Amino acid sequence: MAGHAVQTAPLVELALRMGDNCLILGHRNSEWCGHSPALEEDIALANMALDLIGQTQLWLGLAAEAEGRGRSADDLAYLRDVPAFRNLLLVEQPNGDFGRTIMRQFLFDSWHLPMLRALQGASDERVAEIAEKASKEVAYHLERSGDLVIRLGDGTEESHRRMQAALDLLWSYAGEMFAGDARDAEIAAAGLAPEPDSLRPVWRSHVEAVLAEATLAVPQNDYAQKGGKSGRHSEHLGFILAEMQFLQRAYPGAAW
Amino acid sequence: MSSEWPLWEVFIRGQHGLNHRHVGSLHAPDAEMAIHHARDVYTRRNEGVSIWVVRSADIVASAPSKKGPLFDPANSKVYRHPTFFDIPDEVGHM
Numbered sequence: 001m002a003g004h005a006v007q008t009a010p011l012v013e014l015a016l017r018m019g020d021n022c023l024i025l026g027h028r029n030s031e032w033c034g035h036s037p038a039l040e041e042d043i044a045l046a047n048m049a050l051d052l053i054g055q056t057q058l059w060l061g062l063a064a065e066a067e068g069r070g071r072s073a074d075d076l077a078y079l080r081d082v083p084a085f086r087n088l089l090l091v092e093q094p095n096g097d098f099g100r101t102i103m104r105q106f107l108f109d110s111w112h113l114p115m116l117r118a119l120q121g122a123s124d125e126r127v128a129e130i131a132e133k134a135s136k137e138v139a140y141h142l143e144r145s146g147d148l149v150i151r152l153g154d155g156t157e158e159s160h161r162r163m164q165a166a167l168d169l170l171w172s173y174a175g176e177m178f179a180g181d182a183r184d185a186e187i188a189a190a191g192l193a194p195e196p197d198s199l200r201p202v203w204r205s206h207v208e209a210v211l212a213e214a215t216l217a218v219p220q221n222d223y224a225q226k227g228g229k230s231g232r233h234s235e236h237l238g239f240i241l242a243e244m245q246f247l248q249r250a251y252p253g254a255a256w
Numbered sequence: 257m258s259s260e261w262p263l264w265e266v267f268i269r270g271q272h273g274l275n276h277r278h279v280g281s282l283h284a285p286d287a288e289m290a291i292h293h294a295r296d297v298y299t300r301r302n303e304g305v306s307i308w309v310v311r312s313a314d315i316v317a318s319a320p321s322k323k324g325p326l327f328d329p330a331n332s333k334v335y336r337h338p339t340f341f342d343i344p345d346e347v348g349h350m
Contacts, residue, residue, distance in 0.1 A: 040284065044292070044297075
């Protein structure tokens with residue numbers, strides 16, 4: 001399935017990139033279920049995970065329909081291997097402590113919301129509809145993750161230290177959101193999505209405002225880790241898929 | 257951690273209800289997060305259109321030990337119920 005020179009259509013590629021981000025980040029957040037520092041945060045993280053998995057169904061459903069190869073959204077989620085996944089490296093990074101999970105969410109949400117708002121003007125109606133539905137959920141995700149970044153950054157000495165460490169660690173994975181490749185150019189040319197780099201100013205100004213309020217220092221190194229969008233992933237994604245896909249791999253077609 | 261956070265009582269106005277109803281309680285460090293938590297914990301299944309939160313410590317309750325003097329006297333006051341009026345036929349169903 002992977003590694004062939006089969007070029008996906010721009011619409012399929014966009015839906016896979018959006019859907020895989022939601023799927024992998026949703027799975028990461030679901031790993032907190034039962035382990036969060038407080039019951040209320042546990043439920044909040046699980047809610048967000050479910051929002052993202054719901055969005056995954058829409059995006060991968062669209063990808064499956066648009067590629068017309070007889071596959072379903074479930075097939076795409078459970079039966080593709082690492083190189084076929086199109087998610088950002090950022091969302092597959094390990095949860096770490098609660099602060100790192102929240103920082104990862106904040107950096108992603110700050111991109112996700114303006115991206116979805118832009119997609120509401122997409123040339124394809126199905127893309128615009130999914131984006132409109134998802135943007136309401138994501139507006140709340142961003143409100144919540146930004147609020148927690150401020151509270152923890154401007155919290156105790158220990159929470160500040162942990163948030164700064166999380167920011168320093170994850171910063172190099174943020175750049176991939178704005179690094180366009182050849183596929184992004186085709187997607188933009190088809191009127192489906194903006195060029196990734198065009199979202200950088202709004203992302204940057206929002207992130208810097210929140211980080212300033214959180215008393216966190218913006219890292220100066222803008223080196224960007226890239227590869228996820230074209231299927232070159234970190235070692236973490238394989239472990240995620242091993243857990244997420246186990247059942248369908250061991251018992252093909254199992255349903256309940 | 258949550259044991260350090262104060263307790264809040266949560267009231268939700270349902271989609272079709274007129275009044276906010278008490279639905280439960282939760283822990284949160286302040287009012288803003290109490291609203292967030294209430295949204296996440298108590299409105300997951302489309303239960304509400306409005307949320308009130310109030311610190312549990314700010315609620316003044318009647319003392320259970322005063323139950324007798326407070327409530328027993330109302331037991332034998334049937335005339336306080338509006339059940340002794342003849343409803344004219346033209347009023348119809350009430």
